[in-house]
């Protein structure tokens with residue numbers, strides 16, 4: 001048999017409000033921590049491909065930024081990244097949270113309803129809810145998407161993930177792989193290293209700090225036994241720079257240790273990490289600066 005008869009491949013685009021668990025689902029499917037995950041909304045800022053390869057299949061997931069009403073320009077780019085995932089899918093996943101009122105992402109809901117592509121509505125975090133409120137959530141979503149399959153799951157606790165996987169595989173067309181079979185993301189090592197630093201910042205700092213930060217990997221040099229990484233953390237104000245660094249540098253040191261440990265796990269190599277903090281005034285509202293940071 002040739003590929004056209006025995007190999008399935010296609011694109012599965014994951015959409016939904018911030019913080020519902022989209023990145024958790026993709027990482028769990030792919031078995032690698034490609035997208036960073038935090039308890040804060042608006043963690044993911046780019047569209048990230050996670051590729052799950054099997055002998056007879058290749059599933060290309062797209063993790064996207066949570067859908068929101070943009071306030072500043074960074075969020076406009078985030079929304080654009082999410083919108084870019086509204087086409088070219090073989091299966092759409094719209095994720096929502098059990099026990100929560102359906103969100104009113106009218107634009108996205110309308111597009112998904114008009115599309116002929118199969119849609120799975122995943123009701124996540126069922127570990128946090130009871131039967132009655134789950135039943136109500138399922139009913140609400142059924143009213144919004146009467147033709148979609150609705151699957152309750154817990155991406156974090158790995159409940160019903162296999163059911164979603166099996167269903168995706170059924171829905172995918174027969175096709176040869178789109179990417180080399182040993183590839184598991186479209187993102188570079190530099191990108192992932194930067195995201196690891198950003199995740200630690202989202203975890204350790206409060207209020208506006210996580211949202212005012214962008215991380216740029218200035219250099220990423222791999223030797224035989226070690227990878228040397230220079231990361232610059234950009235923030236908007238001098239006062240934020242002070243908070244990021246902390247008293248005698250203690251906060252930045254903590255971020256550095258945590259990020260290094262995580263990079264060592266991800267890259268399976270010793271890491272030497274240097275962190276710097278710089279101020280880039282108003283970068284979140286400046287097209288040129290956003291473009292330099294890779295927003296398109």
Ligand SMILES: Nc1nc2c(ncn2[C@@H]2O[C@H](COP(=O)(O)OP(=O)(O)OP(=O)(O)O)[C@@H](O)[C@H]2O)c(=O)[nH]1
Nearest residue numbers: 018019020021022023024042043044066154155156
């Ligand atoms: N209890 C519970 N928590 C979950 C589950 N799935 C994800 N979470 C948590 O929900 C939070 C958000 O998860 P993410 O995967 O970052 O959510 P996201 O949809 O990618 O968020 P954005 O990138 O901001 O759009 C994290 O604290 C996760 O650990 C689940 O099934 N159960």
Ligand SMILES: [Mg+2]
Nearest residue numbers: 022023043044
């Ligand atoms: Mg995310």
